[in-house]
Ligand SMILES: Nc1ncnc2c1ncn2[C@@H]1O[C@H](COP(=O)(O)OP(=O)(O)OP(=O)(O)O)[C@@H](O)[C@H]1O
């Protein structure tokens with residue numbers, strides 16, 4: 001078996017909060033609570049789950065933008081936690097990120113050309129200025145923009161065009177891994193499909209590997225090879241796309257899938273929905289046992305007492321549920 | 325069923341530094357009693373402004389309702405005094421806003437926000453208003469409503485605030501609710517809770533509803549009839565079943581084809597609508613969708629009007645017949 005490009009083992013990230021003025025109120029946000037997964041070269045792993053479940057934090061830990069509380073992250077064979085700043089810088093070039101909001105992630109005072117040229121210059125990927133300009137034009141072309149766009153400022157572009165610039169900026173570093181954090185959520189429906197197609201084309205062309213974070217399950221199914229479902233800091237289910245969507249084993253995954261309305265009124269009229277009770281609990285004070293048990297339609301006594309481990313129920317299909 | 329709200333040729337504009345924005349550019353739609361109608365379309369196409377115009381809450385003086393009629397129960401709302409309009413907003417038409425925090429008062433208790441309207445518009449005495457408030461909170465599924473009355477909006481989660489908005493909108497027994505993206509800011513499982521709740525309540529209380537959304541799945545599940553907007557105009561109008569089965573405008577067709585669907589086998593590639601949504605201050609002559617349209621012909625330089633193509637089905641496209649033939653083939 002080929003070695004994974006990225007391996008994440010027992011990743012934990014806690015944020016201490018409170019203290020400050022009102023001492024004693026301090027607590028800890030258990031944003032990521034023991035997450036394990038790997039991604040093969042050229043693969044797309046989808047990461048889904050509701051707001052606050054720890055998707056972005058997981059991505060930021062992988063990118064080393066956040067110092068993990070504990071756990072191991074192995075990228076291109078190197079364990080990141082032990083690396084010197086110097087080594088880390090080189091390794092990090094090979095992992096890039098595309099953000100949800102293309103507007104706030106682009107410097108409004110720089111032209112698109114400068115936004116793309118700067119990292120190439122800083123990291124000395126291309127030192128000759130003329131060649132750098134050529135590289136910028138090439139990047140623009142690769143993401144479906146024109147050379148003229150290099151002279152524009154971010155506010156002179158539409159949302160979809162700005163996201164293309166975000167993609168080009170990630171490509172500029174010739175990464176092997178791109179963490180895509182909700183790359184299409186802020187875009188109009190008609191533009192989302194353009195960007196998804198672009199990401200897929202680029203993946204095929206450059207052999208890219210994606211960690212694709214999103215809350216839209218239809219989009220995630222389309223783009224991912226395998227999908228991990230998170231709930232309150234934990235992965236509750238992980239499987240290849242087909243198995244996850246056709247035979248979900250975790251009651252939370254099933255509820256998520258049933259909550260997605262399908263654009264077909266005839267189908268919807270016949271469709272039963274599992275509507276979950278209650279709200280997502282706070283990661284400051286997660287429930288005992290299985291964190292999903294207070295909302296789970298099939299919970300039994302054991303679920304509030306014992307944390308279920310993520311088990312391989314069928315080959316390649318993992319679930320953290322006592323009843324799976 | 326009788327027509328409850330009839331919007332006729334409504335035009336609303338905004339004066340901005342980059343020119344006049346024709347946010348709503350001559351739209352007509354209606355809602356019958358007890359019915360749920362959807363307004364769908366992409367960001368900036370004029371959905372919120374349409375609803376705000378009905379409530380006469382358009383930001384003045386930059387924003388202006390230029391012309392048209394908004395006939396509610398036989399009266400043109402545009403001809404009412406501000407005083408009369410306040411009564412309509414309080415009693416007749418409830419609104420649920422896109423972002424609940426902007427429409428809840430952060431320094432007023434949950435209880436007071438509910439009882440105020442009940443006292444003013446329903447003439448209730450404080451104890452009566454209070455018990456009605458408790459009843460409303462319980463109805464929208466807020467646990468322990470008695471205790472909640474003394475809390476403030478920041479004590480509520482996003483989902484609970486949205487429930488609170490629904491309770492406020494329904495408190496005075498309105499005939500119509502305008503729900504502007506009532507669940508877009510919420511999580512998928514909470515969205516499902518809220519939408520199911522709204523549908524059940526609307527059915528039980530016989531309230532008509534306008535749902536504004538960009539989610540085609542939401543429309544399919546909850547709407548009886550649909551208006552598709554593009555760049556300030558309605559480009560297609562039909563019953564939900566008809567619209568999804570037989571789209572008759574290239575934009576609607578494009579939207580339906582561009583979204584991946586969980587109920588269908590995964591496609592190798594998505595079919596996006598090419599190009600960008602238009603800038604409302606620099607609209608092209610003629611059909612605003614033409615620059616992105618695969619069916620474009622010379623005639624698209626003229627604005628196509630919304631014409632009937634069958635029972636209750638209207639499309640604003642010169643090439644609608646060709647589209648229908650091609651889809652049938
Ligand atoms: N710097 C921080 N300090 C304290 N808490 C944080 C910090 N960053 C994230 N959190 C908390 O950690 C939890 C996980 O947040 P995260 O942003 O990873 O969620 P997410 O799954 O990406 O959600 P969303 O879908 O809303 O983007 C949340 O409860 C969040 O409030």
Ligand SMILES: Nc1ncnc2c1ncn2[C@@H]1O[C@H](COP(=O)(O)OP(=O)(O)OP(=O)(O)O)[C@@H](O)[C@H]1O
Pocket residue numbers: 338339340345346347365366367368369370371372373374383386387538604
């Ligand atoms: N107060 C305002 N001043 C100037 N322009 C405005 C104002 N409010 C709305 N507009 C413009 O009117 C147009 C329609 O806006 P509207 O809010 O109705 O869009 P929408 O369809 O609700 O979009 P979204 O899906 O993003 O909520 C937009 O181009 C918007 O920029």
Ligand SMILES: [Mg+2]
Pocket residue numbers: 055056057181
């Ligand atoms: Mg996030």
Ligand SMILES: [Mg+2]
Pocket residue numbers: 371372373422504
């Ligand atoms: Mg709006």
